[in-house]
Amino acid sequence: xxxxxxxxxxxxxxxxxxxxxxxxxxxxxxxxxxxxxxxxxxxxxxxxxxxxxxxxxxxxxxxxxxxxxxxxxxxxxxxxxxxxxxxxxxxxxxxxxxxxxxxxxxxxxxxxxxxxxxxxxxxxxxxxxxxxxxxxxxxxxxxxxxxxxxxxxxxxxxxxxxxxxxxxxxxxxxxxxxxxxxxxxxxxxxxxxxxxxxxxxxxxxxxxxxxxxxxxxxxx
Amino acid sequence: xxxxxxxxxxxxxxxxxxxxxxxxxxxxxxxxxxxxxxxxxxxxxxxxxxxxxxxxxxxxxxxxxxxxxxxxxxxxxxxxxxxxxxxxxxxxxxxxxxxxxxxxxxxxxxxxxxxxxxxxxxxxxxxxxxxxxxxxxxxxxxxxxxxxxxxxxxxxxxxxxxxxxxxxxxxxxxxxxxxxxxxxxxxxxxxxxxxxxxxxxxxxxxxxxxxxxxxxxxxxxxxxxxxxxxxxxxxxxxxxxxxxxxxxxxxxxxxxxxxxxxxxxxxxxxxxxxxxxxxxxxxxxxxxxxxxxxxxxxxxxxxxxxxxxxxxxxxxxxxxxxxxxxxxxxxxxxxxxxxxxxxxxxxxxxxxxxxxxxxxxxxxxxxxxxxxxxxxxxxxxxxxxxxxxxxxxxxxxxxxxxxxxxxxxxxxxxxxxxxxxxxxxxxxxxxxxxxxxxxxxxxxxxxxxxxxxxxxxxxxxxxxxxxxxxxxxxxxxxxxxxxxxxxxxxxxxxxxxxxxxxxxxxxxxxxxxxxxxxxxxxxxxxxxxxxxxxxxxxxxxxxxxxxxxxxxxxxxxxxxxxxxxxxxxxxxxxxxxxxxxxxxxxxxxxxxxxxxxxxxxxxxxxxxxxxxxxxxxxxxxxxxxxxxxxxxxxxxxxxxxxxxxxxxxxxxxxxxxxxxxxxxxxxxxxxxxxxxxxxxxxxxxxxxxxxxxxxxxxxxxxxxxxxxxxxxxxxxxxxxxxxxxxxxxxxxxxxxx
Numbered sequence: 002x003x004x005x006x007x008x009x010x011x012x013x014x015x016x017x018x019x020x021x022x023x024x025x026x027x028x029x030x031x032x033x034x035x036x037x038x039x040x041x042x043x044x045x046x047x048x049x050x051x052x053x054x055x056x057x058x059x060x061x062x063x064x065x066x067x068x069x070x071x072x073x074x075x076x077x078x079x080x081x082x083x084x085x086x087x088x089x090x091x092x093x094x095x096x097x098x099x100x101x102x103x104x105x106x107x108x109x110x111x112x113x114x115x116x117x118x119x120x121x122x123x124x125x126x127x128x129x130x131x132x133x134x135x136x137x138x139x140x141x142x143x144x145x146x147x148x149x150x151x152x153x154x155x156x157x158x159x160x161x162x163x164x165x166x167x168x169x170x171x172x173x174x175x176x177x178x179x180x181x182x183x184x185x186x187x188x189x190x191x192x193x194x195x196x197x198x199x200x201x202x203x204x205x206x207x208x209x210x211x212x213x214x215x216x217x218x219x220x221x
Numbered sequence: 222x223x224x225x226x227x228x229x230x231x232x233x234x235x236x237x238x239x240x241x242x243x244x245x246x247x248x249x250x251x252x253x254x255x256x257x258x259x260x261x262x263x264x265x266x267x268x269x270x271x272x273x274x275x276x277x278x279x280x281x282x283x284x285x286x287x288x289x290x291x292x293x294x295x296x297x298x299x300x301x302x303x304x305x306x307x308x309x310x311x312x313x314x315x316x317x318x319x320x321x322x323x324x325x326x327x328x329x330x331x332x333x334x335x336x337x338x339x340x341x342x343x344x345x346x347x348x349x350x351x352x353x354x355x356x357x358x359x360x361x362x363x364x365x366x367x368x369x370x371x372x373x374x375x376x377x378x379x380x381x382x383x384x385x386x387x388x389x390x391x392x393x394x395x396x397x398x399x400x401x402x403x404x405x406x407x408x409x410x411x412x413x414x415x416x417x418x419x420x421x422x423x424x425x426x427x428x429x430x431x432x433x434x435x436x437x438x439x440x441x442x443x444x445x446x447x448x449x450x451x452x453x454x455x456x457x458x459x460x461x462x463x464x465x466x467x468x469x470x471x472x473x474x475x476x477x478x479x480x481x482x483x484x485x486x487x488x489x490x491x492x493x494x495x496x497x498x499x500x501x502x503x504x505x506x507x508x509x510x511x512x513x514x515x516x517x518x519x520x521x522x523x524x525x526x527x528x529x530x531x532x533x534x535x536x537x538x539x540x541x542x543x544x545x546x547x548x549x550x551x552x553x554x555x556x557x558x559x560x561x562x563x564x565x566x567x568x569x570x571x572x573x574x575x576x577x578x579x580x581x582x583x584x585x586x587x588x589x590x591x592x593x594x595x596x597x598x599x600x601x602x603x604x605x606x607x608x609x610x611x612x613x614x615x616x617x618x619x620x621x622x623x624x625x626x627x628x629x630x631x632x633x634x635x636x637x638x639x640x641x642x643x644x645x646x647x648x649x650x651x652x653x654x655x656x657x658x659x660x661x662x663x664x665x666x667x668x669x670x671x672x673x674x675x676x677x678x679x680x681x682x683x684x685x686x687x688x689x690x691x692x693x694x695x696x697x698x699x700x701x702x703x704x705x706x707x708x709x710x711x712x713x714x715x716x717x718x719x720x721x722x723x724x725x726x727x728x729x730x731x732x733x734x735x736x737x738x739x740x741x742x743x744x745x746x747x748x749x750x751x752x753x754x755x756x757x758x759x760x761x762x763x764x765x766x767x768x769x770x771x772x773x774x775x776x777x778x779x780x781x782x783x784x785x786x787x788x789x790x791x792x793x794x795x796x797x798x799x800x801x802x803x804x805x806x807x808x809x810x811x812x813x814x815x816x817x818x819x820x821x822x823x824x825x826x827x828x829x830x831x832x833x834x835x836x837x838x839x840x841x842x843x844x845x846x847x848x849x850x851x852x853x854x855x856x857x858x859x860x861x862x863x864x865x866x867x868x869x870x871x872x873x874x875x876x877x878x879x880x881x882x883x884x885x886x887x888x889x890x891x892x893x894x895x896x897x898x899x900x901x902x903x904x905x906x907x908x909x910x911x912x913x914x915x916x917x918x919x920x921x922x923x924x925x926x927x928x929x930x931x932x933x934x935x936x937x938x939x940x941x942x943x944x945x946x947x948x949x950x951x952x953x954x955x956x957x958x
Contacts, residue, residue: 010557011469013382016668017650051648053380056466112375112643115657143379143645196647204653204666204781 002221004046005031007074009065014051014088014198021198022048025214038069045221046083047074049090051143051196061104061146062092071097083217084190085128088144091182091192100185100192101159102151107144108175114143116206117195118170119181123163126184127220128191131212138209140195142173147194149176149183159183167193191217229254237264238447243595250589258526258575258583263590265440265493265531266500269757272594275723276755279736283750284743289712290751291412297338297489298408299751300415301713303777307667308412309674310344313352313405313715313773315756319460320402321449324369328402329377329463330535335406336383337489340472341538343416343479344408347649348665349378351388351404352678352717352771356397358632358953363392366400367640368954373463374404375643380465381472385644386655386663389678392632395686398449398761403717405773407676409667416479418488420506420541420567425485427499427510427565428547430554431471431537434495435520437461438533448722449761467536467559474557475538483546490537496530498539499565500573504591506541512565514577526577541567601729604689610821612804612885615812621883621935624815625859626945628888631814634856635949653781654707659864660786661706661852664778673784675709675776681855682767684823687808689731693738693770694826695892700774701746702852705835706895708784708842709776711746716753716772721765723757731768732757739770745828748774785842787851790869790898794848794924797907798858800834800894801917804885810856811888824890831893837916838895846903853894858921859887861896863929863946866939869898872926883934898924 004026006018015032022030030048031041040047054065065071075097078084086094094100107113116139124134132138151159156177159165167182174194182193197210234244237260247255247263255263265271273280285293291308292300298312316331336346351374356363378385383406420427438461478484486506488498495517503510514529524532542550547563554561568574573590575583618624628634636659646655653664653673662677679699685692697714704711716739721728743749759766778784806812807821841847849869853861862873877883899907904920911918930936 010473011380011382011466013380013469013648017648020650052382053466053469056380056464056469058466111372112379112645114379114645114647115642141647143647145379199647199650202650205650206647 002026002045002218003031003043005033005040005044006048006050007033007035007070009035009052009054011054011056012050012052014196017198018048018050021201021210021214024201025211025218033070035068035070039073040077046217049086049093051088051090054089054093060096062089062096065093066096075099078190081187081189083127083221085217086192087196087198088194091194092146094190094192099190100183101155102149104146104194105148105150106146107148112145113173114141115173117142117173119167119195120170122165122168126166127188128184128213128217129166131216137170139207140197140200140210141206142195144194147174147176149180151177166191228256229260237261238268239264243267250593251585258530259585261527261531262496262583262585265496266590267594271493271497273755274595274597275599275757276718276732277596278598279733282736283740285749285751287713287747287749290749291415293749293751294753296417297341299713299715300342301751301775302412303674306412308410308415309407309775310339310342310410311405311407311715311773311775312338312752313403313717313771314338314754315717315719316402316404317399317719317756317759320370321400323460324366325373326460326462328370328373330461331402331404332374332377333463333465333468333535334491335404336381336468337491339406339408340475341416341487341489342410343414344410345476346383346406346408346472347651348407348663348676349383349385349404350663350676350678350773352680353388353390354396354401354769355392356400357394358392360397364954370402371640371643377463377465379645381469382648384646384648384652386646386652386665387676387678388656390637390640391682393682393767395767398764399759399766401719401766401769403771405678405715407674407775414479416484416487418486418502418505420486420502420508420510422485422567423508423569425544425567426542426547426563427512427567428540428542428550428561429517429537429564430540430559430561432464432467432534433518433520433560434529434532435534436524436528436532439528439531448758461533461535463535470557470559471536471538474554474559478550478553481549483543483549485541485543487538487540490539492533494531494533500587500590502539502541503573503587509568509570509572509587510565511568511574514575516562516564518560518562526575526582599723599729600726601733602726603730604734607687607820607822610807612806612882612889615806615884616816617882617884618815622937625935625937626942628810628814628856628860629863629942630945630949631810634810634860636947637950638947639950639954654786658786658788658868661703662709664707664784666781671781673778673781675704675707675778677703678771678773679703680769680771682769683808683819685735685770686767687823689734689768690738691823691825693735694742694828695823696770696772697739697742697748698826698828698831698892699854700772701748702831702835704774704776705839706850706852707778707786708839709778711748711774711776713749713751714772714774716750716770718753718755719759719766719769719771720757721760728765735768735770742828745832783843783845785847785850787849787865788868789849790865790871790924791848792871792925793901794898795901795904795920796873796922796924797897797899797904797918798894798921799838799897799911799916799918800830800891802886802889802891802894804889805891806885806889809888809890811884824892826892833914834893834895834916837911837914841897841907846907847897847899849898851896853896855890857888857890858896863942865896865898866929867943871924872928872939873922873924875922875931877932877934879932887931887934
């Protein structure tokens, strides 16, 4: 399966994502520069990596969400392309309207970096099938704008449809309902603030993140 | 050019921080009066910050060579060989004065500046560390300074995407008027693709790349070379403003161009901006430089030549490009959406010639600016030795539970989690161990390999203040010990020498004493200095900071299956103490926190014992004979045991002597000591080998349970000690104390 990582000018977890994808697929992912207008044919899974895309000026992910390549990814995701956004990538997905809600400044207004214990809220998605339902995993978080917010109606719908995929056990940022990660209605677009791509190596953050990559890649 | 004699008045000379005699040298070298542009250029090049005029002759004494040294001091950063064609490039630098005036931007641009020093040489930055000193916690400015500095460091490093993996933070009233912000960057390069700053050739194009030049930071280097007074806030306009997004673009663009053969020489624009970068490149290469300032990308209209040459706008680089490769350079920088311009050429005149609006606005010989810069032998007096305080002369607490908790929540021992949780420690996915563990040294894997670098920063200013020579030795020895604790071979150091006003003989005496002490330790460990910086005039209203020679050490872990951290002690393990314990309480945390005294001589550092003990500990780690290692430093054995207990989640039972005062045994700060947690079966062989080598080693306790006890001295649940240790800083920062 050919995978791809989008590189914005100030992406900084692009390498983390590339290493994770190569480790799971055994094949080098493509790196797509942000000025490209179209994904190459044959790409089945795209990662929007963490970082600061365009410096995160205006709002985190706002400028990146208007970039040409994101328009193409959005159009293809509506036809089923699998997309995951981690940290800044999650912010880009909400800004692009590919996932509902928004990521606001952390409740305590400070950047937070620490290993975070999450519960798999829905193990019945394309991104979590390798995890046991209600099991716990540890992924690092590292963000300033990670407080997930959406209006009551949206939260109600997302909850009802089982689209909350991960929840924090010790909410680090004030996210509504401890929401750490969600999927879209089609189940093919996933975003989360924690970094599963930094949890693929016993020497660095543990290996709990591997399950996520294995889950989605198995469906392709 | 100068039109009439009256243009440069004595007042203008004084405003530029130049002495009368320094101005006379300028007149002599030029054979005429300088114009204002030329005066400005001389003033920044001859500032303490750029010329090291008070410290240069003493820095020259340092050991700077060794088997693994590729480049010692004198370039943007030091370069060491870590095998397999890999090189590590690193340096530590101060940003003290700006951080006090404007904490967020001061600290942020300190991080940005030190990163540029490292990627200028062709390295991708892979780790950041910092050494911070603040005033007493109750001082009205301390909280806002801590919060601004920490946010600035995080705001910059997190965005650029380089992990901040370690550091240290102290509080002491001696820093009330002058905080210290020292930032260290470590980068990875190929040993055969290191870039230097020496310009070469004649007629080669000089490129400017990065942010536009604005009016910020003008005379920053001069500000950093003077004392503060009550009006220091008025110096805010001399502080630069950082943009980490541009820095990130600059790193990627420079590394991309460095992978080609387009660059002849490259230099970042740091202190004194365009002036020092162009002069250093020309001077090192023995060429002249001619710049047309009309081509410099400018942020605002009507900037003068003087402003452009002295601006310290951030995120800018200067490079000499291979003729014929200009288009390649333009393409790469335009891909990364950076401003780029050809602003001049190299010449064979040996002069710096500047043109602006069709006029020649500066024409001066380069060699006096660099080589003939003042080099003072300032008078210095030795710090008076303090009496040795015996443990028996120090009051023994009657309440050890209380004493331990007080020490564990004291400002310099308390957990700094509030600080380091604001730094991204994991980005780049190679951080094996970081300040998160509270460990002795950070461990960062070399990407795609099974080896790692170990990195630490250390300094114990109270020891240096009490005895600059012994204290200087101790700073170097502690980094060597901390690298040893994780199983690394210590290789080399960088330093950041923070002192007061060198024109005062007692301050100069501290500087000279510390350098001599550090140098002795460097020789004992074959552990050279490869880069560094000096920050003087850290004084306010005539009161100097405690002498603070911060040291950053770098070592190599050749095989990541054989390293150690303070995590890992298992229930049933035995605790072995390596090194001799005399119960040294002079200058100790116990003395300061329990008895409010800061007197006495600091613990002496026996460098041969350090070497012997450390080499043995490293060998035990490499043969996987220990489950956890932690060195003994501030607060002695009791604090070391607590920290090991926190990380492992295990209790510890210390076998304190039943008779006599136990405070020296528990809290004494004798040097060259390590606490090892080892499997019970390994105890006898470890002790036997130690004895054969002449190393003092003894069993001091066992691991298990959930309490820390010491033969009746104290007996507390680990959870209660942890709460005291973790609670102090968050309470301070939320205003609860």
